[in-house]
Amino acid sequence: MRRGFVLFLSILVLGSGLPTVRAFQTGTSYMQALRHRQSAERKALRIQQKALKQTMKGPEYSRLERKRMKRQMKAERKLLRAGQRDERLSARERMRFAENNPDDLQF
Numbered sequence: 001m002r003r004g005f006v007l008f009l010s011i012l013v014l015g016s017g018l019p020t021v022r023a024f025q026t027g028t029s030y031m032q033a034l035r036h037r038q039s040a041e042r043k044a045l046r047i048q049q050k051a052l053k054q055t056m057k058g059p060e061y062s063r064l065e066r067k068r069m070k071r072q073m074k075a076e077r078k079l080l081r082a083g084q085r086d087e088r089l090s091a092r093e094r095m096r097f098a099e100n101n102p103d104d105l106q107f
Helices: 002-015 027-056 063-100
Strands: none
Touching: 027 063
16 A cells, blocks of 8 residues: 555656656757756656655565565666666767758757
């Protein structure tokens, strides 16, 4: 029950309050907005994981469950970082393509 509430709360935090990237942004402003959005996503994940870690400190959770949750949180952070890195690389690639082909706007 508590775990479900924490997950619901984290989804709510991750989904709301993040700045949106406009489709017509180009170049540096697009990359800056992307970095800010990704930073906000990482911060939201840290907050969510900290809250989850606090709930797992209770005596009702075994050592094995805490270890499993710690591994899962680490995997979530790694997955988020990898996804954000791929997103940045593809954005850079699109920017280079747009610089070389000014007629084709990809943003």
